Amino acid sequence: MAEATEQSIPEREADASTTEVLDRLVIRFAGDSGDGMQLAGGRFTDASALFGNDLATLPNFPAEIRAPAGTLPGVSSFQVQIADFDILTAGDAPDCLVAMNPAALMKHLKDLREGGTLIVNSDAFDERNLSKAGYDSNPLDSALVAGYRVIEAPMDELTKLAVKDTGVSGRDVLRSKNFFALGLMAWLFHRPTQPTIDWVNQKFSRLPEVAAANIASFKAGYNFGETTEATKVTFEVRPASLPPGTYTNITGNQALAWGLIAASEKSGLPLFYGTYPITPASDILHELSRHKNFGVRTFQAEDEIAGVGSAIGAAFAGSLAVTGSSGPGIALKSEAISLAFMLELPMIIINVQRGGPSTGLPTKPEQSDLLFSLYGRHGESPIPVVAAATPSDAFLMAIEAARLAITYMTPVLLLSDNYVANASEPWLIPDLDSIPEFKVEFAKHPNGPDGKFLPYMRNMQTFARPWAVPGTPGLEHRIGGLEKEAVSGNISYDPSNHQLMTDTRAWKVANIASDIPPVVVEGDEDADILVLGWGSTYGANKAAARRVRLAGHKVATAHLRHLNPFPQNLGDVLRSYEKVLIPELNTGQLLRLIRAEFLLNATGLNKVAGEPFKVAEIADKIMEMIK
Amino acid sequence: MAEATEQSIPEREADASTTEVLDRLVIRFAGDSGDGMQLAGGRFTDASALFGNDLATLPNFPAEIRAPAGTLPGVSSFQVQIADFDILTAGDAPDCLVAMNPAALMKHLKDLREGGTLIVNSDAFDERNLSKAGYDSNPLDSALVAGYRVIEAPMDELTKLAVKDTGVSGRDVLRSKNFFALGLMAWLFHRPTQPTIDWVNQKFSRLPEVAAANIASFKAGYNFGETTEATKVTFEVRPASLPPGTYTNITGNQALAWGLIAASEKSGLPLFYGTYPITPASDILHELSRHKNFGVRTFQAEDEIAGVGSAIGAAFAGSLAVTGSSGPGIALKSEAISLAFMLELPMIIINVQRGGPSTGLPTKPEQSDLLFSLYGRHGESPIPVVAAATPSDAFLMAIEAARLAITYMTPVLLLSDNYVANASEPWLIPDLDSIPEFKVEFAKHPNGPDGKFLPYMRNMQTFARPWAVPGTPGLEHRIGGLEKEAVSGNISYDPSNHQLMTDTRAWKVANIASDIPPVVVEGDEDADILVLGWGSTYGANKAAARRVRLAGHKVATAHLRHLNPFPQNLGDVLRSYEKVLIPELNTGQLLRLIRAEFLLNATGLNKVAGEPFKVAEIADKIMEMIK
Amino acid sequence: MTLDYTRSDFQTDQEVRWCPGCGDYTILASVQQFLAGLGRPREEFVFVSGIGCASRFPYYVNTYGMHSIHGRAPAIATGIASTRPDLSVWVITGDGDGMSIGGNHLIHALRRNVNLKILMFNNQIYGLTKGQYSPTSEVGKTTKSSPHGSIDYPFNPVSLALGAEASFVARTVDMDRNHTQAILEKAYAHEGSSFIEIYQNCNVFNDKAFIQVTGKEERVHNRIDLEHGKPVVFDGGAKAVIFRDGQATIVDSSSVDPKAIVVHDETRPDPSVAFALSRLSHGPYGPTPLGVFRNVTRPTYDAEMNRQIAEATSKRGPGDLDKLIRSIGTWTVAETDPSGNGSKGN
Amino acid sequence: MTLDYTRSDFQTDQEVRWCPGCGDYTILASVQQFLAGLGRPREEFVFVSGIGCASRFPYYVNTYGMHSIHGRAPAIATGIASTRPDLSVWVITGDGDGMSIGGNHLIHALRRNVNLKILMFNNQIYGLTKGQYSPTSEVGKTTKSSPHGSIDYPFNPVSLALGAEASFVARTVDMDRNHTQAILEKAYAHEGSSFIEIYQNCNVFNDKAFIQVTGKEERVHNRIDLEHGKPVVFDGGAKAVIFRDGQATIVDSSSVDPKAIVVHDETRPDPSVAFALSRLSHGPYGPTPLGVFRNVTRPTYDAEMNRQIAEATSKRGPGDLDKLIRSIGTWTVAETDPSGNGSKGN
Numbered sequence A, B: 001m002a003e004a005t006e007q008s009i010p011e012r013e014a015d016a017s018t019t020e021v022l023d024r025l026v027i028r029f030a031g032d033s034g035d036g037m038q039l040a041g042g043r044f045t046d047a048s049a050l051f052g053n054d055l056a057t058l059p060n061f062p063a064e065i066r067a068p069a070g071t072l073p074g075v076s077s078f079q080v081q082i083a084d085f086d087i088l089t090a091g092d093a094p095d096c097l098v099a100m101n102p103a104a105l106m107k108h109l110k111d112l113r114e115g116g117t118l119i120v121n122s123d124a125f126d127e128r129n130l131s132k133a134g135y136d137s138n139p140l141d142s143a144l145v146a147g148y149r150v151i152e153a154p155m156d157e158l159t160k161l162a163v164k165d166t167g168v169s170g171r172d173v174l175r176s177k178n179f180f181a182l183g184l185m186a187w188l189f190h191r192p193t194q195p196t197i198d199w200v201n202q203k204f205s206r207l208p209e210v211a212a213a214n215i216a217s218f219k220a221g222y223n224f225g226e227t228t229e230a231t232k233v234t235f236e237v238r239p240a241s242l243p244p245g246t247y248t249n250i251t252g253n254q255a256l257a258w259g260l261i262a263a264s265e266k267s268g269l270p271l272f273y274g275t276y277p278i279t280p281a282s283d284i285l286h287e288l289s290r291h292k293n294f295g296v297r298t299f300q301a302e303d304e305i306a307g308v309g310s311a312i313g314a315a316f317a318g319s320l321a322v323t324g325s326s327g328p329g330i331a332l333k334s335e336a337i338s339l340a341f342m343l344e345l346p347m348i349i350i351n352v353q354r355g356g357p358s359t360g361l362p363t364k365p366e367q368s369d370l371l372f373s374l375y376g377r378h379g380e381s382p383i384p385v386v387a388a389a390t391p392s393d394a395f396l397m398a399i400e401a402a403r404l405a406i407t408y409m410t411p412v413l414l415l416s417d418n419y420v421a422n423a424s425e426p427w428l429i430p431d432l433d434s435i436p437e438f439k440v441e442f443a444k445h446p447n448g449p450d451g452k453f454l455p456y457m458r459n460m461q462t463f464a465r466p467w468a469v470p471g472t473p474g475l476e477h478r479i480g481g482l483e484k485e486a487v488s489g490n491i492s493y494d495p496s497n498h499q500l501m502t503d504t505r506a507w508k509v510a511n512i513a514s515d516i517p518p519v520v521v522e523g524d525e526d527a528d529i530l531v532l533g534w535g536s537t538y539g540a541n542k543a544a545a546r547r548v549r550l551a552g553h554k555v556a557t558a559h560l561r562h563l564n565p566f567p568q569n570l571g572d573v574l575r576s577y578e579k580v581l582i583p584e585l586n587t588g589q590l591l592r593l594i595r596a597e598f599l600l601n602a603t604g605l606n607k608v609a610g611e612p613f614k615v616a617e618i619a620d621k622i623m624e625m626i627k
Numbered sequence C, D: 001m002t003l004d005y006t007r008s009d010f011q012t013d014q015e016v017r018w019c020p021g022c023g024d025y026t027i028l029a030s031v032q033q034f035l036a037g038l039g040r041p042r043e044e045f046v047f048v049s050g051i052g053c054a055s056r057f058p059y060y061v062n063t064y065g066m067h068s069i070h071g072r073a074p075a076i077a078t079g080i081a082s083t084r085p086d087l088s089v090w091v092i093t094g095d096g097d098g099m100s101i102g103g104n105h106l107i108h109a110l111r112r113n114v115n116l117k118i119l120m121f122n123n124q125i126y127g128l129t130k131g132q133y134s135p136t137s138e139v140g141k142t143t144k145s146s147p148h149g150s151i152d153y154p155f156n157p158v159s160l161a162l163g164a165e166a167s168f169v170a171r172t173v174d175m176d177r178n179h180t181q182a183i184l185e186k187a188y189a190h191e192g193s194s195f196i197e198i199y200q201n202c203n204v205f206n207d208k209a210f211i212q213v214t215g216k217e218e219r220v221h222n223r224i225d226l227e228h229g230k231p232v233v234f235d236g237g238a239k240a241v242i243f244r245d246g247q248a249t250i251v252d253s254s255s256v257d258p259k260a261i262v263v264h265d266e267t268r269p270d271p272s273v274a275f276a277l278s279r280l281s282h283g284p285y286g287p288t289p290l291g292v293f294r295n296v297t298r299p300t301y302d303a304e305m306n307r308q309i310a311e312a313t314s315k316r317g318p319g320d321l322d323k324l325i326r327s328i329g330t331w332t333v334a335e336t337d338p339s340g341n342g343s344k345g346n
Ligand SMILES: Cc1ncc(C[n+]2csc(CCOP(=O)(O)OP(=O)(O)O)c2C)c(N)n1
Pocket: B276, B277, B278, B279, B304, B328, B329, B332, B359, C051, C052, C053, C054, C055, C070, C093, C094, C095, C096, C097, C098, C121, C123, C125, C126, C127, C128, C129, C134
């Protein structure tokens, strides 16, 4: 649109002499919760995405809604890695750190790599902020920042100047500060500027003066780069050669929500989501509640028990029923999940894992609910468990969970975690028609002698029972949580029947192994060591394996998306390697399952620190095991 | 008392020619829920106990309050084994079956051993009852009862006659029927009669005519035996040579309740029991609520979550806090247990296991909550788990659970099951003074620099944190479910702190292994095969081992009372046997733990039929493994 | 279409398993009779219960049904009702199932006005677990779990429901099958949550608890029938209810101007009067009102949920997932990409 | 003994972490001030909260405290209060924590009349989870989870508490610290459960929700102060509350006989009038009563529990476990037993 173009920044001649071309780059924006770092990071990411880089992001915000300004708990950060090849993580140590205030510097400087670029808002380094951050003198004048390329920008001042004619005033002026930083970064890293300007115009179309202020500030930052003496060297990361196709940048929660909608279409069932808000699962509710025109029903229940309860009701009544929460909420649901298992009704239970136990670390990633997923119910109640490996994988695993639930008439646990949920990655938009359907056949006619309906008469292949929904004439039946007689479904206290039903339910779930893909080995099949992962460690494991290979060693990787039952070939695969390493963000839960299942002495690499693995941590461990 | 004596039955000369002396005898009373079989069985048991037999009982009642009279679901039964030596179970196949109606016969006849004695109330075998039980002709006139010694007694008639002058009338008359059966059994098996008569007089002291009717009916039954032509052979089981001392006959729920009271005395803490009724745990509440003069506070909460919540509050405030339930209720408690684990407050969670999943088989025994006990919480939250092996053992394990909870400042899970809870056994009353105390030292003074109190500053030996109760000046502090900083207990989102606290909590619990007795091997230490058990399989395992030994083979047994952590010597013990058999009333849960922990290929014997193991089932498996 | 059913059409092949003499039998008969009378296809009914003696109910009604878990029936039923407005969804619960463990789901279903017919069998005891006091048991009641007498002050179920914004609240008693069926009729006709407290005798653990409103003698003096549009009088007209100082008060009819006697209007938008009437008794121990306390219309939860879906669909058209996915900014990588790089270590 | 504390004695070394401008700050100040004024030893107070912004409260009050889990504070506090009658136990909760997930524990604590001071910070939103509608949010509210507007009919917390037999029920607002402290004083003096709904502004996700009772202009016309013993008038005396046909009604003072104006009596045993007054508003959208609705005495749960223990002990004497164990029939096996048998197979 004209308005935008006339606002646009003229293309520059990248002056090769001062431009380093890099294959990849890790950038971290850090500032106060109020400084809009998530937004700045997001814009930088989108601009890079549109430019064609591969990328991966890792947001990191405090548990408080908004801790006091300038304090350490108030610091919010956003890390993104961009590259000219396909990458797998948001990177370990940033090459460039933006610190909008002393607290941000205090918290993140230690991560900046040797010789990295440090960009600070010098205006924020006053007495008050310094002491809030715990500095007794200004670190910018100290040895602390030696060894880094420091760019000091008086962002408050320059932002004020830049926006003074835009009409915004008062507290709102400095709201544009993050765009100043973004502009400077755009210049420093040769990011396309138009996408950001267009985005601002569209986003704030109703608030033209805010749009003007942000753009003015963005340009000011860009120009500051061109004019400042602080640095003459700029960096560039060329587009990556990703598989051809159309991409979008997606987070795990969004992908999961869309996957559920896709599953609804593939199964031909209306989607019902009964839940209670909880970090980091709430965004799934938020996303789904926006798409009522897909026939999606969202129910914000009074608690998690009502959330899963409503889903059980919706399942009985014929919906694709889903409930979702995080650890504390899943714990509350466990009695009801056991009922769903007994009723043999299809439903999906989503657990977006976070740091535990108890309230734990609500905004941090962790994988400590795996054993809980398998054994977190009273009685013998094994249910299928699947896990998403990456943000975009959540789309596919949501569909897979639905397929298993419906095909086998069973509740299915779908695991994600705070990393998968909030991180983003470019996603090659799939051809939706290519995703196979699994349309549901509700029971329509009596299946027993003399017109009787037998709710526990099973399909001899899947062992699934028929799904007869209320409203179907002649199939009136009652089900419940007491043990029931095989075939008839009537209450039964008969010992041998209980044995039979216990075995049948277990067998039905175990048999799913014959209907899931085998685990795939990637990398050097002939290596001595295999790195086995599940969930959000996918990227770190593969990236670590790459490093090890670059160091001239052989290593294979495999990743589990099905945790119960395991793929049929898992045992053979594991046994075919001398050493098996299992990195997990817990104390060794998959490790325990593998040991029990295969009596195999695998090695665990375990971290419970509320943050993902650094690639280096895994690579080092592999090297140590190879030696 | 005079009244009783003049009522008493004259001692008889046991006529040796017609009296078989047996070393043991299994008797089952079966009848309608309304027939008072539990009472009859209980009286027979007590009389035998007072006579000096060793014994074990197994009650078995329907889940319905009172199913329609005469129907199969309405049948209630009570089995007791008496012996002249120490026995371990209520026995497999009864030697004598009392069937008060056709339904009882239909349900239990199949269990009666070849040539056993069958006593029936012939008056109950009319058209209506026969058809209700599913007989189309009278089985008493059929081949079905061939091969048994059948004693038919017209109990209705004879009871009516017997009580006609006692003043009871109408529906109440036949209420005494069970005493007729009891009297007949007393004669047939040479049971002392006075204890029963005394008990009736005391129990019904306020209803003299009921007492009179019951005694009259009891005598009528006894005399029927003496006069009937049905049989001339009677049986006798001599007193057992139990260790000297005073005994009482006790059920697991009662022993558990008393154990908690003992723990309260040994720890010097008032007992608080917060719970919500549920079968089979309710009797613990009922028992404790009767003993307020022990300072016991019982709180019947609105649900299980409030039950455990109130216990957490009571623990914080300085009580010996306990909550109890069965599977479905424990599931609801799991979020709060995770909080208690995080708060590091001492408390006991009792799980009286029943048949699952979901509502399952509420009145049947099962051991299917073991993995649930270890892993049934979100996040990394390992808590100590202990289990009672027999009814009387529940007394000791309640004390042990309290000792661990208080010494290590942690919630402890105490497992029982429907078998331990309702079965009874003679218990050699311990010298209470011989039970060691574990008096609690509440924190009284600041433990930090400049008068600060540090709620997470640990005892360097137990790693327990101090217990400072409200009301203590200068120790005001706040705790919560968010991850907390080591030592200070303040909220902390620091990665390395979370790792430290996760490891510390795990280590604290693992370290308990150094403070519990080693697992003890019984039987033939030098055998090739070890039978490993936990919980209510204790008696069956040992009895089975005995049989195998009588058959001339060697077998060792070991029983786990501590399931987490395991006794330190467990690994060495298991590895020192060629074969390890683990019988469990589940699909192999301890088996899975043993495999994961020790990479040891043990064999499981698993039964999920809502009933305990028959000794024969285990013995056969051992023999099969020996061959 | 309406079918002519008889009660037996709503009976199942399952043997009814309550204690002989239990009030549940009578309620079952009343409900089956009522359903048969409606002539609505059997398959359109769903009965959801929790756990308890009362909650065995669905097994005995030949419709769709679920015997769920303790206290959760209202939540499960909400999932059914809000996804299937074409069904008639009933909740069967007890004073423990509905007011103790299930209290929260109950009050939330009532405030949301989900289209559920909720029958709470109040026997003032936990029957299935063999006799502990319940949230409706009177203070001082001695039970297995309160050998020295209960110290829990009980709920007044009608007051609680009104405080939770219930749009339909009524009370009846097992023994009076005609009254029960009349109430069922109004509850069924009501759009939204209908809460009915049914006094139910547990002859095993709490016998004669409701003798004051059921006893031949007693009921004459103690049963207050609330009838829409009629003055609230009882005891054969001898006693009446008036408002004095904002409170419902019992007086001798003779002692007051007939115009002062409260004329019952169950449709009052403001629940204050209904609430005041619920305070005439705090349990069936003296004069106790039976009948419909409140019956007002308010949008129902399920209708609203489906309205929003219909509106969104007509506004934006049926969802197009591919379009949705492409709605947050996309970029395209061409077939042949100049700057081709292999994958490297990172 | 009473100590002379200042507010700072009740502050902790923990940095207060609410959004700048949050109403929680004001409430914290009011409570600290009030506690200091009591002069009761700090160590005798326990503050228990659930989860939510409001529930961060205990970290900032220098007494004993527990930041527990979502919705369970009343249950946990019941365990404290009933085992330690010597303490003053306070519950801090939010409209989500207390009325949504914690609703059941709340109403049961109220009916039992456990000696708890329950402060519910009602900001009509889920703050900590970043802005979803709550059980007190108005119909039609658009939030992250209700983009097309909420369809949940809200609770009236005061009505719900009264329906749950609460013995003390009040409402105040964050901004008015004097009013808040006056209410705290009465709540503290009350024996048993004291429930206080505190309107609290969430300036980030639900700003100005209470403007009608806090705005300089608005409050003049809309704030109805309930004062014990005084006629219920507001708007500078221009408006008054009377009872008409059993319902509380707002009228022009001039239009009625002054004697007809309701004189507020918080001690009425019958909660009907209090309930009727709670119906004057269904949220702070127009004329809304603040103050104490109900304040009556009834035996408290903790006192009763301890009474039963004292009685049992004085009746039967302190428990003797050995005697108890021997009370159900025992028998003795002598040192040397004639019929000595070894153990055999069975
Ligand atoms: C989670 C859970 N807690 C407790 C129980 C045990 N229980 C079953 S029914 C019941 C109470 C029944 O009382 P009520 O609801 O009044 O029904 P009634 O038997 O009196 O008809 C209890 C406590 C259970 N089955 N599940």
